[in-house]
Amino acid sequence: MSFKQNLSNTSLNTDWKAVFSLYLFFAYFSVLPQLLLYVTDSTVFVGLRQAVVMSVFWFVPILLLPRFFKQVAASIGLLLWLTSLVSIAYFCIYGQEFSQSVIFTIFESNPAESQEFIAQYFVWWMIPVFLAHTLAAWLLWRRVKPIVFPARKAVMASGIILFILLIFPFLKYRYIDHKPMGDTVEKMKLKIEPAVQWQLVMGYVQYREQLANMQDLMQGNAQILPLQNLQDKNANLPATLVLVIGESTNRQHMSLYGYPRKTTPLLDAMKGELQVFNQVIGPRPYTIEALQQVLTFADQENPDLYLTKPSIMNMMKQAGYKSFWITNQQTMTRRNTMLTTFSKYTDKQVYLNNTRLQNSRQYDGDVLAPFAEALQDTAPRKLIVLHLLGTHMKYKYRYPDEYIHFKDNANLAPVLGEDKVEVINSYDNAVLYNDFVVASIIKKYQASQQNGFLVYFSDHGEDVYEAPGYNVLGRNEARPTLPMYAVPFLLWMTPDWKAKLPEITDDVRERPYSTSHFIHTWADLAGLTFDDFEPHKSLINPDFKALPLLVGNPDIPKSLKILPKAK
């Protein structure tokens, strides 16, 4: 039956069956990839919901251009079909959602690497999968019949759809929740992505945008003056220095720090070789804000120095180290531009996390292979930075099934309800897996027999129903609790390196310290001094002075407060 015949047969009453068939046709392309992601538990529900809701959007051009029904519907279908092929292929191979970070990885890799990356799309069994997908799309297309809407009704319906899907959420974020324009636009993009395969259509544009931001930051960094009077006690000695930055790991959940559940058996077994510092905090409970201080001279009192003074990465380059940055954190999100810029201060980067949403399945074990490769690099002096996803929300996406170890409420406060126990268990399982990752990194480093030291700490902690009242989950700078800030801080040194440094006694391990001053500790460990070096801010220096542990938002100096006791 042709479309023309259909049109003439249809009465002026809306054929709701036809509306539904058309919706099914549009939604199929967006819902299928999201459904696959959701049923395989590789991401949260929100993407599926957005795909179901946002697919209604395609009715707008249909309603506004009734004369071209067939052409419009077919064009939309064709576009969605093409983009869904990429999403499905990417899911089949990686079990993950395609994102603009994938585009970033493709464009940032050298041509050989990106060819390798793209070549993986074309394996033989993709062909039957594509054919089945296309057949399903074709069957749905065959059920599509023109819909007749009186012109006035059509315009009104389009207006309502646009208002509910786009205009209202935009106004709400911007004017009711008072979000800045940039955040609002970002949130809208995220919302639309699953339905229009925005990440494919617009991914490149977004990539260019983030790249421009990053280049501004890089240019600013290039203009920063080098450290004055840099002296290197270990000049010309071969050395490999490793910095492992964890994520959202609260030391109070580690048996290494006395947690009654055995969450860090591997690190516990190594305790005798490790320097375990007991009273260290992160300055801010958010990754970017914390690392802006941790990796630079910025601190709670001078939060903007990261823009005008060298970072640890700059310092080590100046000292003649070849540097590597291996990260399992997202790269190409608007918020992570600063992090990706930090990575660009090093000589070589490995980006492992291409998920679209932070709440997606991704394991830190992936850093081990590129770490082993960096260790094998023949440069005599190396800095290797590993940035983990650690125990970031959603906790259950941070570890493979073998690490589901904590299942009941053993060793937990009896007042905790079942749902809270479940969350704590998944957090503790994530800590258990993090133990495997960190211990494996240390062992790989030890086995490489390169001279130097390794430091591990987390960017900040996480409150998992722990502070009094057992009601807080996550982090909130406005209502700080110790678990949000209490981080593990471990140091392992090769014997030669250890011999050069002041002895680390029990007293030293009990020093209250904020990682906002970490750059001084790092320089001290590396044997570097320069004009801006302040020995009293180095955790291991004999001239160390305990400073107040300031937390809060430094942009609102009044909000700063002293975290009472870090233990």
Ligand SMILES: [Zn+2]
């Ligand atoms: Zn973080």
